[in-house]
Amino acid sequence: MPTRRRTTTAVHDRSTPRRRSPSIAKHPALRIPVERILAERRWVAALVLSFGVSPRDREDVAQAAILAAWIAVEEGRYCPDASVDPRRALLGWLYGIVWRKVGHHRKRAWVRREIPVADPWSVRPEPPRDDELLLDARERLLAVRIAISWLPQRDQQMLARCAVGHGIRDIARALGMPSSTAVRQLHRARRKLRWLLRR
Missing domain, CATH: 1.10.10 (Arc Repressor Mutant, subunit A)
Structure with missing residues (x-):
């Protein structure tokens, strides 16, 4: 059966980045007990502090990062390299989660800024966004699951x-x-x- 040969003269532009395939975990997922994550609370809190989060929000951001890490473990998204020291691998992974949580916190910080108005009683608070409600619900559910596990x-x-x-x-x-x-x-x-x- 005859085949058709491509006769294109197009030259690929090397400056154009190649489209990458969706990232697939190179290592198998690992389930670790929540105590392994909770044991790094002080390290997470120090990292949040180093990122410049305001004192009144540091504890909230640290807790959100720990809960997000545990949700990721439960969903099979913790895939460390077995050749790396377990604690070093965990801290590197937690660093990424804390970095993202701090970024999300800074994007939402404008909601909490006080804006003086002539008639404070006429101002109605904005309803929370759907993604915030979903995150709060997932964090509450995770807190209940962790408590029940104890x-x-x-x-x-x-x-x-x-x-x-x-x-x-x-x-x-x-x-x-x-x-x-x-x-x-x-x-x-x-x-x-x-x-x-x-x-």
């Missing part, structure tokens, strides 16, 4: 069954305990969870 296994099972709509009798039957005991233990598990979320 509870004993029995408490986790009770809260999970309650969350999907099982009644006390169903929970008691599934866990092999009297209903009165299930009520007490569920109340205790909720109290522990509230305490962890307030920390």
Whole structure:
């Protein structure tokens, strides 16, 4: 079967950058415990400080970076090079996350600037953007998941069954305990969870 040869005389411009294919992780994803990330809180806080974030916002930006890192780990986006020291690889990865969070913070900072007006009572606050609402919801969900992971296994099972709509009798039957005991233990598990979320 005859084939057609390309007879183009076009010369590629070397100054034009080549289109790159979408970046694919060269290394497999690695799941690390949240404690590995939390252990670097002081380093993250120092990095946020070095980026010049205002004192009143430093803690918020640092927490947002830590939560974003944990979300990325949960979604399989932490792919370190196995040949690099584990802590060095983690810190390099966290550096990128902190850098992006600081950049996002600076872009949103204009919303918090005070603008004097003649009649303050006539000014209505702007509603939060959808992306901010989504980020807040994801961060709250992650905080709950982390807190639940610190509870004993029995408490986790009770809260999970309650969350999907099982009644006390169903929970008691599934866990092999009297209903009165299930009520007490569920109340205790909720109290522990509230305490962890307030920390």
